[in-house]
Amino acid sequence: MPSDTEPKSVRVNKTTGKGMEIDWKDAHQSVYTFQYLRDACPCAHCDEERDKEGREFGQPVRPTSLLPMFKDPPRPTEVTPIGKYAIAFVWNDGHQHGIYSWDLLRALCPCAECKAVRETNKLKPGGSGAIAR
Numbered sequence: 082m083p084s085d086t087e088p089k090s091v092r093v094n095k096t097t098g099k100g101m102e103i104d105w106k107d108a109h110q111s112v113y114t115f116q117y118l119r120d121a122c123p124c125a126h127c128d129e130e131r132d133k134e135g136r137e138f139g140q141p142v143r144p145t146s147l148l149p150m151f152k153d154p155p156r157p158t159e160v161t162p163i164g165k166y167a168i169a170f171v172w173n174d175g176h177q178h179g180i181y182s183w184d185l186l187r188a189l190c191p192c193a194e195c196k197a198v199r200e201t202n203k204l205k206p207g208g209s210g211a212i213a214r
Contacts, residue, residue: 085109086187091168093160103186111190116141119155119172121189122179138189 087106094100100114121139122128130136134143152174159171163180171177188199 086183088183093157093168095157095160098154098156105187109187109190109192111186111192111195113186113189113191115155115157117189117191118170118181119174119176121181122176123181123185124176124178127176127179139191 085105085107089104089106091104092102094102098115100112101118102113103111105111117139120136120141123138130142131138131140136142156173157170158173159177161169161171163169166184167180167182168186169177169180187195189195
């Protein structure tokens with residue numbers, strides 16, 4: 082029986098800037114925008130910032146002024162597989178410390194079905210990645 086956190090195929094649409102698609106071995110499909118992935122960065126620094134600001138994984142940073150400066154949308158400049166368990170990005174803002182495990186990506190799937198499960202078993206920032214409350 083396939084694990085629900087094992088990807089069958091992964092497509093990172095780096096050139097088009099659309100995001101990343103994962104087909105999981107259990108036939109589920111996840112589609113992530115790059116903005117969502119950048120806002121869900123699991124590195125210690127981003128996790129601490131989310132915790133301080135009371136944001137959930139994938140929730141964007143709140144603007145600090147009424148007229149925020151324009152910045153390019155998040156997009157990876159490099160994508161690297163990490164063994165058989167994760168993927169890492171170097172983002173166009175220079176950030177490169179997050180390692181996105183398949184477990185985390187499946188837990189953060191933005192589809193309606195997975196969002197409903199997450200609402201039941203809330204994920205919170207803190208520690209090392211997604212932790213059930």
